[in-house]
Amino acid sequence: MRQPTVEDVARIAQVSRQTVSNVLNSPAIVKLATRTRVQAAIAELGYRPNLSARRLRQQKSATLGIRLDPMMNGISGAVLDRFLHALTEQADARGLRILLFTAATPEEEIEQIRRLREAAEVDAFVLTATFHEDPRTEWLIANRIPFVTFGRPWGIDDMTDPQHLWVDVDGRQGVYDATISLLDQGARRVGWLGWPRPSGTGDDRRSGWEDAMRERLGLGEAELRALCTESHDGVPQATAAVVAALVTGRSAALAGNVAKTGASAAVAEAGEGPDDFGLDALVCASDTLALGALIATSSAGLRDLPIIGFDDTPVAAAVGLSSVMQPLDEVAAGALELLLGPTGNTVGVPNLAPNEAHRLIAPRLVKRRSNHLPLSEPSPSLTR
Incomplete structure (x- = not known):
């Protein structure tokens, strides 16, 4: 046919x-009525452009490049996997391809970008995992290479720079909503488990918890610090950090018992209940941290302690943790819209006002009745 x-x-x-x-x-140069008529004809006929011929004619690759981040663990990695899937699917609908490449450092990523750009293999780039003093964005702007970042320009004063296109999820608002939800349920000592400072994303999320606790309870800096625990983003690290926080919340004598006998045995020996640990809820910067906290608190007899994570990963759903969901389909759509316009498929020089150069997308709290599954084996860090 x-x-x-x-x-x-x-x-x-x-x-x-x-x-x-x-x-x-x-x-954009075609009148709406005419454009609608043409698009209807395209749909009726099932017409698909000859992309290879178009690329040759326009001297464009119709390809977007994105670095495949090293997988630090299977929980946080799920966020990037979902974003890549959404980006690839939506780019394909616009007649574009996604090219994945690897790089171990920002400097290696810059070199990969330079090589791909010089070979005309990629029209624009999507950057992820932005951080303080990120050298990639400055280099891309200086070399006039089109790009958009999933993440804000942390620590530099170009939040509204029309040369720096970015899309991000409003982590502060998501954590604020999660904390308010716990306070509305009667919690008062809501703790925070986050990443070590400075962390652009982590500090932004923590600010939501701080704002909620200040507004509702009037807490000062010292009181907020007393409710904070820091951990690197790994389940064993988070488990150990929460165990240490639980120990610190008890007397020095009980701390000695925990070191000798484990948290569960120490609680029984002291004859004290779970409420003596000092927290009645916990908000976490990621689902990885939340899972570590769940292991620690469950093994110490705190199976009813409300814990909320961030990212709404499959792991959170599996164990019944409430979590703040990042709408990654909207993130992908926003990134493509900034690079290509609402419906286009050609990367050009964006003509955007400063306040049009970014998208800050609202997340959503997914509430679950936590299973707090009885752990068949206590965490090694909580046993003798």
């Missing part, structure tokens, strides 16, 4: 071949 052509679309839509081409390549 013959494949439909541009001429077929033009005939059905009663427009010229050039108008069809404009709708496909520069839709």
